[in-house]
Amino acid sequence: MKSQWECFLQNLGVWEGSFTNFSPQGTLLNDTPSRLSLEGLNNNQTVRLTLSRPERDDMIREFSSVGGGLLFFEKGSFSEGLIQLGPFSEFGAELAFVHENCRLRLVQLFDQTGNLSKLTLIREHLAGTQTAERPPFQINDLLGEWQGQAVTIYRDLRTDTYSTTLKLQLDDPGRLIQSTSFGGRTITSTATIKGSIILFDQDPQKQVQVLLLPDGASATSPLKVQLRQPLFLEVGWLIQPNLRQRMIRSYNEKGEWVSLTLVTEEKV
Template sequence: MASTCYFLSFPSLSKPLPPSLLPLKFFTARPCKTQSTNSSSSATTAGVQDDPKTNSLPMSIDNLHRFFDLNVGKWHGSFHQFDANGKLMQKVSTRLSVSSYGDDELISLIQTLYIKQRPTSTSISEYDEEPEWAEYKIKETNMFTVDKYQQIGFFPNERAFALRYQTAGMLETVLRQGVLGEDDTGEETPRNLKLPSRLPSIVCENCLYSQEKDRRARAFHIMDPKGILEMLLIFLEDRGDRVLSHPSLENNIDSVNRILPFLGQWKGHSITKRSGVYGSTIAEADTVALLEMDDKGQLIQVITSTSDQHDVKTNVHWTGNAADNLVTFDGGYQITLLPGGMYMGCPSDIAKSVAVSKSFHLEFCWLESPGKRQRLVRTYDVEGLAVSSTYFSETKLIAQRKTSCDFL
């Protein structure tokens, strides 16, 4: 293992960017506030209203413990970097060691990331007993950071969470130091690696856990200073002490076929919670989503959501076009299709939403097995604050064959 140990120093995300670069504000270190969505691109949380009486809920130690238990362990996996069009640019092996210490309000989570290093120019592979792993300490998570800075949307029963991590520093270290390796010293940009902006406007993590094994996928949206999608990152990890092989996203699926598993009608249930590991459930709804392609190759998406509490039905109708791995809808929303039954969605230009005082959302979908998928949607207000998260569990409906009786 590499002897060098790095302690990540996270740049402040509370400093606003120069107006000439970005009309968005950086996240501020203050309690989250919520507001109702007012754009079609945020239809997944339509009908959700803010209740000021629940803005200051007492902290739930039980939820914090459950969040820590969900993360604790030794995770073996791989890190994947994609461009905005879904092209795989970089893949490296990773390990993550997560442990907790302390009790009650003083409990903290500590994470150490290990990145497999590329061979140096002086190494002779046949004589290397084992690969080198660089070690990076990630800032602790505790009662203070989880509420003030990370803005977690946590679903303990569904085993899913979304958060605004202190990730800008990790991007700097993982991509610029961990992935580059010694052979790339002096190079501005190594092959197949795109470096993120030093001041990304948004870094959002959505994490979904497998329903079949002790595996999880952590997906990162990286938005550049102008509010445009810069890159997508995926950590695919298995938990266990002895993992013989690292899980990885295969890139051997033809681009045209990536969208096929998502076509059809999906029926499920959604749960929306306000930001904060202690956040209450705002709404639940039954959902039906249809994605189909017409004879001209145009995509049509129809989403119907019926609230359990208020019996409010919301209908959203989008049309769009697919080019390679990118699906662009007329409303200014885009979906990047990834290997492994995944896609990630975001506005084509967040600045345009902010300019007209509209909220926006970022989405991660994982179709782990045919006919079953999970989605996690993170909704932001016009100031860039994460105000709510919505978890979807959906099953694909099998189309029934038409018989002669159907035409009578």
């Protein structure tokens, strides 16, 4: 098992791409080119991050350790965000995948009233490599049965590994029926589909939205985060038509961040 620092080092390199901002309804607001360098110094004892975007000062950070609200998986995928949901404060997290020469990162932000306020999709590839543009993401790309393996890392770095099954189908009226199975449990829920928005609206007090975004990305989040209720943020990436990854950042009813899960699943 790699240390968290060794997992972080999987991200070293120069990453070229863009930051694309979306409204909570999935409307594209703006798109900004980016270049992010992660450079190992002192025999990789320190990592210097330099983010360059047009018409902005470079952002520079140096790391000699990782922790706090940041956790990594073996191949470099990670999530960083707040460890506590608080009253009258902004809330959010970044969930990020690393696959071969590409990274896909997504930031979900909520305002001081708890409402989903902005999404930023960051698509990057290693400088000097090619990347293929994926076709527009449609609900039909997700339909069917997906079988996978999940790894959950807890705050104290304990890990669990288990199998998962995800079944997605449409009923006659056109609602989405989702069944998720893991650890001997099966959870079934239904959603309304409107364009690129999938809305799980069975409980008006706990509506959860999935936004289908460019390049096979999807963002799952409550429309409103509420105190004293458990919640999760999820990002998916359809890497190939039959290969998908999902990352889930989970919070308990006290608003405390408790775990991070990475699911790698294939369509059967």
